[in-house]
Amino acid sequence: MLESLFLSLKLSILTTLTLIILCLFLCFLLYFYHFPFKQILIAMFLLPILLPPTVLGFYLLYIFSPSSPVGGLYKHITNKTLSFSFEGLLLASLIYSMPLAFFPLWEAVKNINVRWIEIAYVFGYSRIETFFKVILPNIKGYIISASALVFAHTMGEFGVVLMVGGDIPGKTRTISIYIYDAVQSLDYEEAHKASLILIIFSLLSLSILLIGGKKVWKGESYYT
Amino acid sequence: MERGKLLHLRAEKKKGKFRLDINLKMEKGFNIILGPSGCGKTTTLRIISGLERADRGFLYCCGRVLFDTEKNIFIPPQKRRVALVFQDNNLLPHLTVRENIEFALKKSDNPLDLNRMAEKFGIKEIMNRFPHQISGGEKQRVALLRGIISNPDILLMDEPFSSLDFDTKYSIMRMLKEETDFDIPVIIVTHDPVEAYFLGERVFFMKDGRITEEGNRETINKKFKDLLHFQ
Numbered sequence: 001m002l003e004s005l006f007l008s009l010k011l012s013i014l015t016t017l018t019l020i021i022l023c024l025f026l027c028f029l030l031y032f033y034h035f036p037f038k039q040i041l042i043a044m045f046l047l048p049i050l051l052p053p054t055v056l057g058f059y060l061l062y063i064f065s066p067s068s069p070v071g072g073l074y075k076h077i078t079n080k081t082l083s084f085s086f087e088g089l090l091l092a093s094l095i096y097s098m099p100l101a102f103f104p105l106w107e108a109v110k111n112i113n114v115r116w117i118e119i120a121y122v123f124g125y126s127r128i129e130t131f132f133k134v135i136l137p138n139i140k141g142y143i144i145s146a147s148a149l150v151f152a153h154t155m156g157e158f159g160v161v162l163m164v165g166g167d168i169p170g171k172t173r174t175i176s177i178y179i180y181d182a183v184q185s186l187d188y189e190e191a192h193k194a195s196l197i198l199i200i201f202s203l204l205s206l207s208i209l210l211i212g213g214k215k216v217w218k219g220e221s222y223y224t
Numbered sequence: 225m226e227r228g229k230l231l232h233l234r235a236e237k238k239k240g241k242f243r244l245d246i247n248l249k250m251e252k253g254f255n256i257i258l259g260p261s262g263c264g265k266t267t268t269l270r271i272i273s274g275l276e277r278a279d280r281g282f283l284y285c286c287g288r289v290l291f292d293t294e295k296n297i298f299i300p301p302q303k304r305r306v307a308l309v310f311q312d313n314n315l316l317p318h319l320t321v322r323e324n325i326e327f328a329l330k331k332s333d334n335p336l337d338l339n340r341m342a343e344k345f346g347i348k349e350i351m352n353r354f355p356h357q358i359s360g361g362e363k364q365r366v367a368l369l370r371g372i373i374s375n376p377d378i379l380l381m382d383e384p385f386s387s388l389d390f391d392t393k394y395s396i397m398r399m400l401k402e403e404t405d406f407d408i409p410v411i412i413v414t415h416d417p418v419e420a421y422f423l424g425e426r427v428f429f430m431k432d433g434r435i436t437e438e439g440n441r442e443t444i445n446k447k448f449k450d451l452l453h454f455q
Binding site for chain 1: 314
């Protein structure tokens with residue numbers, strides 16, 4: 001069980017960190033640059049939240065297979081297959097959890113007052129300084145919310161993980177697959193233990209989402 | 225540049241159907257740009273601050289070239305030593321009043337004394353509060369002090385009093401006139417002739433992207449006699 005738990009933690013932490021950085025970059029790009037079909041692009045980022053995990057898992061499995069251009073290119077470069085590997089699992093998690101990071105961060109970027117940025121520029125702050133001293137402190141709450149959501153979602157992910165990663169111990173067997181296996185083999189005690197761990201992690205994530213978001217500003221909260 | 229003139233702006237800019245074409249020479253003290261909404265007042269301020277670029281023209285201020293399209297010179301806003309005060313949303317919500325003012329001090333070579341100025345502006349008691357904990361009038365006082373404290377070469381104000389009630393507006397304007405002695409060009413854009421009359425040493429009337437007339441208090445008095453009398 002510990003092996004599956006650590007694998008899930010590794011997958012969740014990597015997914016969370018990557019998605020926060022990637023989605024922040026995408027949100028700023030989409031907000032400040034105007035180009036045709038922008039709304040369609042945003043809809044594509046949000047689409048995974050509406051698709052059943054089996055549909056998404058099926059297509060990802062198809063795309064990751066060595067016979068497809070993406071999977072074939074990956075195999076050509078690394079001599080490994082994307083499907084049924086941790087790397088494939090991570091890529092699938094990034095796609096599947098993307099809406100949960102994109103939604104709050106898109107709201108965060110939309111709530112940034114352009115005047116704050118302009119004031120920083122006029123008072124001599126560079127773009128990078130403005131990002132760290134003005135933008136980041138004002139969207140901290142949204143980043144905490146997005147991180148908690150993505151982390152909890154990835155910890156409990158089942159359908160896509162099973163479709164893309166299969167059930168390889170130490171490689172792709174996450175805690176949720178472990179629970180499934182335990183139930184299948186009628187080992188309810190083990191299933192209970194693993195489920196309890198997942199519930200604790202989910203509760204912790206939700207607490208961070210609510211308490212962390214509340215302490216964003218020393219003075220005012222986004223949630224009260 | 226002519227003797228006594230500190231700032232010379234010549235700018236042309238096309239924004240869709242709107243065309244800005246101005247030639248402004250300003251002195252130290254209060255320079256008011258008065259005109260209706262959409263006449264190009266804010267665009268003018270943004271060009272002076274460097275937040276927008278003019279298609280053609282130049283800006284000279286205090287012996288420095290801030291931009292000159294012919295010579296391909298453009299000094300970015302970060303290096304222009306200007307300060308900007310907006311109508312609202314001036315203060316950074318995650319910083320206290322003191323931190324908001326100090327935000328302007330970080331890059332300033334020769335700042336004014338913060339505690340003395342805070343006392344002058346009547347905000348000493350609220351220095352540790354956050355922007356959402358103070359009134360609209362106090363917010364504007366803080367924004368004005370933040371603009372002045374860095375000792376800029378140009379102070380720009382975009383409708384700084386529009387969102388305030390009558391009493392607050394005039395108490396801040398009086399304080400600004402009586403408590404501060406500017407030896408830099410202070411450029412205030414407004415659509416309110418009463419504000420312009422109260423503050424204006426020099427007034428530039430603007431319409432459809434052009435300066436139509438230059439004048440002073442008397443010019444406003446003649447043009448808006450009835451309105452001023454009413455107020």
